[in-house]
Amino acid sequence: MKFIAFNVREDEEKYFAQWEKETGNEVLRLPDMLDMSSVEKIEGFDGVLALQTGTYPDEMFTEFKKFGVKVFSIRNVGVDNINLDAAKKNGVVVTNVPAYSPNAIAEFSVTQLMQLLRNTTIFRNKVAKQDFRWAPYVGKELRSLTVGVVGTGRIGRAAIDIYRGFGAKVIAYDLYPNPELKKQGIYVDSYDELFSQADVITLHMPATPDDYHLIGTENLNKMKDGSYIINTARGALVDTKALITALRSGKLAGAALDTYENESDIFNHDLSNQEIKDETFKELLSLDNVLVTPHVAFYTETAVKNMVLIALNSAKSVCEDGTASTVVK
Known part of the structure; x- marks a missing residue:
């Protein structure tokens, strides 16, 4: 089998090479992004690997069908930028990596909060x-705070374990509660309850149309004065302009953003000595109670290895058996 992988970074190379050696299959690795200008490069390959951060218009899957590509394997969890119906219509199976390292993201979210708490x-x-001089920047101790976890999938549950280890009180909200956590009485019944009770809101959920700008003016006003927002999930969950207003007014004490709603032209690009044209993003960077990182919460050796190998094995499975455990329904 022959696969082509886009957006391949130097840190991924050794895992691609390892897989080629172990399986005898061929993978052409390109640093280029997959888009309509580069899609013709997929001709002659059985499957395509790319990253969730790309933009994949519906017509791209028409090209997949034309070139006989069977599988589109994403080396990330999120597929909210992929029209699954368009892929299915063109006979393309989409796979993802559901869990490359929940602990990596959970640990990072706590790391960022601790920096905010200690200024x-x-x-x-x-x-x-x-x-x-010290004053007036006195810190807070995590054990004295209530942490509201939104989303209790693999990452959210890992975060809960860490926060509990610090002695914090943890509450959570999820449309689909985890049975074990439910027995522990950790869940509140609504966003309103979580926002009003928590000192910290940490997001560990996918982005859906229903949750677009979940953290916006209305819900920010329901939060405690001096609370914190941690977003290592999806940029679309946060209305950045509303967030900035809340940070400047003192409604929020701080925010840590590892993802940004308009990040695709900024994150993972070297913009040294270039003017950033996004005025909202520049304002975020100017605030000393905000931590901005370029979507790196996942970025550990363990996670990178799992992302590459699981994506490759998924593509191989689809080509051999027509399906894989990671097929996105």
Whole structure:
């Protein structure tokens, strides 16, 4: 079998090579993004691998069908930017990597919160200016806070375990509660309850049309004064302009964003010495109570290995058996 992989990074190379050696299959690796200008490169291949961060218009799957491509394997969890009906119509099976390392993302979300609670960005900037005074930036202890976890899938559950390890009180909301957590009485019945009770809101959920800008003006107003938002999930969950207003007014004490609603032209690009034209994003970067990272919560050795190998094995399984355990329904 022959596969073609787009958006291949240097840190992924050794895992692609390992898989080729072990299976005897061929994988052409390209650093290029998959889009309508590069889609012709898929001719002659059985399957295509790419990243969730790309943009995949419906007509791309017409090209897949024309070139006889059987499977589109995404090396991420999210498929909210893929029209699954368009893929199915053209006979293309879509697979993803449902869990490459839940702990990587959960650990990162807690790491970011701890920095906000202890004002590390502010102190780092003060030290750079040789200002070594403490006041008035007194920190908070996590064990004294209530953490509201939105989404209790693999990542959310890993986060709950870590927060509990710090001694925090944890509450959660999920449309589909986990039976074991439900027995523990961790769930509240609505977003309103979670927003009004939690000192910290941490998002571990997919993006759906129903949850677009879940963190917007209306729900921000329901939150405790001086609360925190952590988003390592999807950028579309947060109305960035409303968030900035809440941060500037003091309604929110801080926010950590590892994903941004208009990130595709910014994250994973070297924009050194270039002007960023997104004024909202520039305003985010100017705030010292905001941590912005370029969608790297997942980015550990364990996760990168799993993303590559699971995506490749999924593509191989579809080509051999017509299906895989990771097929997106």
